[in-house]
Amino acid sequence: MNGKGGMENRKQIVLVDANLFTREVLQKIIESIEDVRLDSFETIDDAVLGEIVKLDPQVVILNLDPDPESLLDFAGQLNRVLRDGALVVTAADMTPELIRRAMRQGAREFFPQPYNGDEVKLALASLMALQRSSPRTQTHAGQVVTLFGAKGGVGATTLTTNLAVSLAQEVQEEVIVLDLNLQFGNDALFLNLKSKYSIFDVAKNISDLDPALLKKTLPHHATGVTLLPSPFRFEDAESINAAHISRILQLLREHYDWILIDSHPYFNEVSIQALDDSDRILLLSILDLPTIFNTRRCLELFAKMGYSREKVLLVLNRYLSYEGADLPEMEQLLQYPVYARIPNQDFNSTVGCINQGIPITLKMPNAKMSQAIVELRDLLTGQGAGKERPGPGRSGFLGLWKK
Ligand SMILES: Nc1ncnc2c1ncn2[C@@H]1O[C@H](COP(=O)(O)OP(=O)(O)OP(=O)(O)O)[C@@H](O)[C@H]1O
Ligand SMILES: [Mg+2]
The missing domain is CATH 3.40.50.300 (P-loop containing nucleotide triphosphate hydrolases)
Known part of the structure; x- marks a missing residue:
């Protein structure tokens, strides 16, 4: 379950964003990071949730636009099914209220828009480094x-x-x-x-x-x-x-x-x-x-x-x-x-x-x-x-x- 064959060093990131423009901007930034595999999804439904679980990503980035209300619910669901992955959210208008609510759903990081490439890369690197040292990446021994x-x-x-x-x-x-x-x-x-x-x-x-x-x-x-x-x-x-x-x-x-x-x-x-x-x-x-x-x-x-x-x-x-x-x-x-x-x-x-x-x-x-x-x-x-x-x-x- 944990072993990924020869790909252990390859990090998996998932991006869920319905907006073509912001999705492409973020894709470009992430693709410039070495040893990272990126999968993007436009829509969110049970099938996508299943696919994300299968990818077992280190980081999932979710754009809460255009419908933060229902996407916050989805963020909660996502966070519960992620094994070790960190949830990151972004929105054009990240009000303190929205940040608080996203945190309650398990978000660990927020990317303000417009994206700052260096900051995004730094945040992703530190999230992924954290995962490597985390005992949670090992098999649970419940x-x-x-x-x-x-x-x-x-x-x-x-x-x-x-x-x-x-x-x-x-x-x-x-x-x-x-x-x-x-x-x-x-x-x-x-x-x-x-x-x-x-x-x-x-x-x-x-x-x-x-x-x-x-x-x-x-x-x-x-x-x-x-x-x-x-x-x-x-x-x-x-x-x-x-x-x-x-x-x-x-x-x-x-x-x-x-x-x-x-x-x-x-x-x-x-x-x-x-x-x-x-x-x-x-x-x-x-x-x-x-x-x-x-x-x-x-x-x-x-x-x-x-x-x-x-x-x-x-x-x-x-x-x-x-x-x-x-x-x-x-x-x-x-x-x-x-x-x-x-x-x-x-x-x-x-x-x-x-x-x-x-x-x-x-x-x-x-x-x-x-x-x-x-x-x-x-x-x-x-x-x-x-x-x-x-x-x-x-x-x-x-x-x-x-x-
Ligand atoms: N500490 C407590 N103080 C007061 N009432 C309690 C306490 N613990 C349990 N009860 C009450 O006892 C009743 C039986 O509880 P519960 O259904 O949890 O028992 P159970 O052992 O699971 O029963 P069963 O064998 O039918 O599965 C419930 O009405 C519950 O509210
Ligand atoms: Mg009982």
Whole structure:
């Protein structure tokens, strides 16, 4: 995917400009730069987006004229599907307002018009040099984190979607949510995203899947999070097996930095494969007797599966402050440390957010629950601590399970 044969040193630039005059001026400037390949497009549509993804350019220059409103939208889409490329915009009238909005869509640089050839060349050279030293130009080595409820309804979907958007906002890395609640998945609703394709289509075409095209076709949240939804029909869930999961995760690791899996809360070959292949598992629990009982059983099973304590992280959701005193008792009972606690939020706020399809960390960033999710995200990203990731649990239980 990254290798370009003998062309590694050749830089690819793409120019999208509907105006023949400005396009030709810029073409001339760029053609005078050595070792650069330039492809130009006049129009913008899904087909062009697909072609740009295939070219995997270092820089894309987009002229926002004649219709900055719709072209800004396109700029956002473009930025989300570019692997490592930098987005540059230009317009005859670059007002501060337009610059601000373009920045929000991910633009890294602005070329004022009329173009100054030397400045354009200098800016392109520095953007392309930046790319060379950027670790993002290497294959991603995404982290797989599975959120597994010790019981249904403990908040797996809520926490998956909120962690995903807050990760995407904070780390500026590629985040994908994989909805593995194959029959009743609802991450798409929580994120208010519609998709033409689901994991069923991906599994069906797994042997000749084009990851760049996949990235383009899956829906993106405004924060940049990509979603791979669960199947649309119940019966399609049946055809997805452990081998599909394994291959899909392998592929996603190469193209995303974070793969968050919203798992269904029971063990079968699909969920166990996801757990085996995960770097970390957030085991979600709440403090009621049946869930505590299940949590204990899950922890025992994970230990049998050979998962380390660094891999399995216990998260208490819907935590009430008066239960604080019970925490050591709880840890004693479960013989397991609590990694994080997410407070209980009032019903109106949480359900309101779900019904509007806006994660609470975005809608109510100051809510205690949102702050706790952000803290959990910071724990996961590590900032030094926990850097050496436990590898996927090769010693998994799957073989045993399948017998
Ligand atoms: N910290 C919290 N405070 C208050 N309510 C919460 C909290 N976390 C989740 N909820 C609520 O719990 C309900 C179930 O959440 P969610 O759908 O995320 O659970 P789930 O584990 O994905 O369920 P399922 O097993 O059905 O997939 C939702 O109404 C959600 O708003
Ligand atoms: Mg759910």
